[in-house]
Amino acid sequence: MQIVIGTNNSNKSKEIITILESNFSNLFEFLTLSDFPQKIEVEETANSFAENAELKARGIYNQLHIPVITDDSGLEVDILNGQPGIYSARYAGENKNDSDNRKKLIKELSRFGCDSFPAQFQCVICYFDGKNLIKGYGICRGKIILEERGKNGFGYDPLFIPDGYDKTFAELEPETKNRISHRSKALLDFVYNFNNFLNREN
Numbered sequence: 001m002q003i004v005i006g007t008n009n010s011n012k013s014k015e016i017i018t019i020l021e022s023n024f025s026n027l028f029e030f031l032t033l034s035d036f037p038q039k040i041e042v043e044e045t046a047n048s049f050a051e052n053a054e055l056k057a058r059g060i061y062n063q064l065h066i067p068v069i070t071d072d073s074g075l076e077v078d079i080l081n082g083q084p085g086i087y088s089a090r091y092a093g094e095n096k097n098d099s100d101n102r103k104k105l106i107k108e109l110s111r112f113g114c115d116s117f118p119a120q121f122q123c124v125i126c127y128f129d130g131k132n133l134i135k136g137y138g139i140c141r142g143k144i145i146l147e148e149r150g151k152n153g154f155g156y157d158p159l160f161i162p163d164g165y166d167k168t169f170a171e172l173e174p175e176t177k178n179r180i181s182h183r184s185k186a187l188l189d190f191v192y193n194f195n196n197f198l199n200r201e202n
Contacts, residue, residue, distance in 0.1 A: 003127075004031045006060040006070035008041070011154040012183075016071065016125075019178055019187045036064065049073060049086060050135065053126035061128050069190075073123035073183060075156045077105070077144055079112060088156070098155050105159065106146050116143040121160065121182035125190040134197055136190025140182040153177065 005013045013032045020030060033040050042059030046052045052072035060068045074088030084091035084105065092100035109117055118141075125136040141163045148158035150170025157169035162180055169177050178184050 001027075001067070002029045002031055003067045003069055004033065004035075004060065004064060006033065006040075006042075006056055006068045008033055009154075010034070012071065015174075015178060015181075015183055016069065016187065019184055020069075020191070023188075023191045031066070033060075038063075040064070044072070044086070047086070049122055049124040050126075050137075052086060053124040053135070054128070054133065057126040057128035057133075061130055065130070067127065067129035069125060069127050071123055071125050071183065071186065073121065073186075075105075075119060075121055075144075075160070077109070077117055077119040079117050080108065083108075102148060102156060102159055105144070105156065109144065109146060116145050116161075118142075119144045119160065121156075123182040123186040125183075125186045127190065127194060132197065134190065134193050136186045136188070136193060138182045138185025138187070138189060140180060140185065 005016050007013050017030045040060055040063055042056045044052045044055065046055050049072040053070050056070040056072065057068045060070065072086070074085050076082040076085050084101070088101070090096065092104040120142065121140045123138045127134040142161050144159050145161060145168070149168045150158050152172065152174060153170040160169050161167065162169065165172065169181070
């Protein structure tokens, strides 16, 4: 059975496939949007991670008619009342990149006169096959610092230190990050729910 990982972010799709393959072995063939000739995009117009993940899953399925797994995730900084939140990927504006988003976040936080700020990453995974809708939820608490550290990861990873660690996501080995991250927790929750669904179907 083929399942499409519904993201145009190659770093995200790699993380998702790595974790799913470790749980499902050779049960599924995982594709990415780059495997298809047409450009596939779904506008994120919802007001929450869960709603956006579902919106993307339904939208991509309607274009490809292949079961889809999507995620919507982002950074929520306590002192900014949860910003950048669902706008994490476009915090600095449309057509801006990860570096621009980090620079804006550092600028916004610098005015508070602290070295670090409590924050969390949140992720929602959504599966849709035209009929069944299955989700998984994950949160990773930590803090944002104002100096980029590390070369691994992507997005806000160079600024985020998860609770219990003294390294940023970008300094941690990918295996460690994939064990503790918000996306890992959401995927494990999804795997549990998806296995229950598969058992009911059989």
